[in-house]
Amino acid sequence: MSALESLRERLAELADLSSLGRLAAWDQRTMMPPAGAASRAQQLGALQRLMHQRATGDDIGAWLEEVEADGDLGDVDRDVVRLARRDWDRRRRIPADLAAARVKASAEGQAVWQDARARSDFALFAPALERNLALAREYSACLDDSGHPYDALLADYDYGLTAARVQAIFDPLAQALPPLVAEAAARPEALDVPLPVEAQQAAVLGVLRQLGVREERWRVDVSPHPFSLALSTSDLRVTTRYTGAGVESLLAAVHEYGHALYESQIAPELARTNLGHGTSMSVHESQSKLWENHVARHPAFAPVMAAELAAGGVAVDPEALHALFVRVRPSLIRVEADQLTYPLHIVMRFELERALVEGTLAVADLPAAWNDGMRRLLGVEVPDDARGVLQDIHWAAGSFGYFPSYALGCLIAAQMWERMESELGAQDEALRRGEVEPIRAWLGEHVHRHGRRLDTEALVERVTGGPIDAEPFLRYASAA
């Protein structure tokens, strides 16, 4: 076997093992009997350790040196080798002890956080957060591509972006969005529509079917926190949840559909390579947000949604339904936030976590900074830490640099949607008929098929002709 063949075989093995890990995660969240949890954690731990070992071996380094000396690689192979080099170098720089310490601190942090949140007691959580931060800084220091200590953390989720770049993108958003939120929140309040769970279930399946979901390749299940996974481009699994709240199940299902569709339309030639996945967290989020914000929340799509609810036995006026989908209300909890306030929750978290990582904000001062931020950006008063600084799991798990992708996804989605409509024409008429095939095809051609071949901002430039930009989202927010 040539060095390239050996490298590709190892990458295929890692892709296959990663798929099995995703299956185990899917099962854990949808099917597994509760008492299976402890063994599942051990199984996933064994898989992770083995994958790390297989992904960081000296053999890969030797293959890479040999292959890199060969100037005559094809297009795909060149990207395979480029990304394999990047991933291997980054992983090799992290000492095993540090990696293990981060995993341990993450598990302990989450356990303490659950307790602290239940008691709304930030002081209980503070030492675990200090520990996670110290380890994150140590981790960052191992990766010498980090100009700012935050940059190397960000790179795990969105390679190529920097704290400075995210700041430059978020600044105009933080300026222009609050007044638009205030305007939208001042509209007459949309009234809740009672939607029995059975009708929601029928509508979720009906709407997903409109979007192209077929049993041959898809599963739709229920989980406490909606998510989606692709076990391959032909084995796509989305979940949603059903609550009394009504439209959440539909929005979550369409959101998760967007994630899975991305993975399903990656070029077949990238399957079982290191390129066969969505390129970054923010681009992934853009694909879910595009379907959630620009299709599910589109006024022209409301009649389709209403028709599927009617098929499920509930008559709802499409306009009343649409009003619910686009209702804007500043609130305390990120995961319950509407499409306009959501990015502001993120802007604040980015500012705070960047300051924590660089050490300009002390952990002890975090709750006050949080509450100030909520007042400034969203105009709400935080009554307690459980509904404030303790609401998210990310920092407890040692994840810093993940939050920006949630808002970047909203911005990129709006950019891509504008670009798509400028190429295909307005989609209103097609959406009214429930026709989304042109959208799917456009995304497949311009975004999905590339897999990891283009990093976040390179992809955005290629698709939209410019860098990441808040303006299209702000236009969407003005119109919504």
Added chain:
Amino acid sequence: MSALESLRERLAELADLSSLGRLAAWDQRTMMPPAGAASRAQQLGALQRLMHQRATGDDIGAWLEEVEADGDLGDVDRDVVRLARRDWDRRRRIPADLAAARVKASAEGQAVWQDARARSDFALFAPALERNLALAREYSACLDDSGHPYDALLADYDYGLTAARVQAIFDPLAQALPPLVAEAAARPEALDVPLPVEAQQAAVLGVLRQLGVREERWRVDVSPHPFSLALSTSDLRVTTRYTGAGVESLLAAVHEYGHALYESQIAPELARTNLGHGTSMSVHESQSKLWENHVARHPAFAPVMAAELAAGGVAVDPEALHALFVRVRPSLIRVEADQLTYPLHIVMRFELERALVEGTLAVADLPAAWNDGMRRLLGVEVPDDARGVLQDIHWAAGSFGYFPSYALGCLIAAQMWERMESELGAQDEALRRGEVEPIRAWLGEHVHRHGRRLDTEALVERVTGGPIDAEPFLRYASAA
């Protein structure tokens, strides 16, 4: 880390990976969208290759040598090391090329067999069978513990048994069982009872609940071919299937419960070692057959079954239901056979496959030998090869030596049931009340907790005081 710690860590890793493989197999047969099949095969292939590599490494040999020099091991560690040595030695003796050739011939054999069975054309299948046999003989020759070429094949499923020993066990069965079948088949025919699928579903869940199945640790799903898997001792998954045929769903569910219960009651100290599984195919089958033949088919349990069907909306007379459960009718197809004719299907297959492996029966003569055997043992005429020699997948898949376990399981179940009742007293009264806790506890203590620590016949001797013996099953057959 000491050599023993290193060895145990590797065994734990292999146990964890094996669990993930079982999860993938379970998912494939219950949940996976059909289009996921090709990728799943690749994922499982990658896992198998990696596990083989991790299970046959030089490092294990070095650890074993060091540990074996240590005379001071505890009881469990002594068995861990003994079985690790046996497994490693056997695997190392098989050249990688031969292992790969067997996998390939198995896949090709199954593809050809499906086609040949559909056309009822044995000649189409014959070359693939020749190939599988040649490879099986080559495989057997690698394992020098084989006195008879069949013995080494048998050892993969039931270590320690030999062709001669199985023959000695089956001979009295082949003599004494046919007249008992004839007698039972001459009884007035039990009439089918119409059982709507909804009632069956409710009864399956109700009966399993009686047997101790709780959602905390168990899942019950549907699959075309019922099976069960333990992903850990606390994550137990059984399936059944629902047809118009009525009682099959209940029998299959109870059968699969028996398999899973075995795995669930293995001593916790054996978890994530090489001892943490049922010891052999025949002992595993004995645990499913014990619940199927001796509990589900027990006249005293029929009222419990009838009550669960009644709860599902169908009133059935317990005696009529029991008559259905124990109906005896010689027939063509093994998987549809009743509790008395079933072992005779197996006796014939054992005779044929042993002769094929040793070369005293030519592949070309197999169909005629099959049809003769069916006439001799079961008194039925085989109308075509699809319903004859082509009905089973085992030989197409290159599995020789697997069949005996199906009949040995029936015999061992009867032996263990007799022994249990001699210790605990007759279970009739308890079964009438649906109480099976004493049976579960007895099996846990005497059979299950040992895991792989005792091989088939050593376990049977320990549990029943004697070797495997057909007499208890023949007594069961006389009484049934």
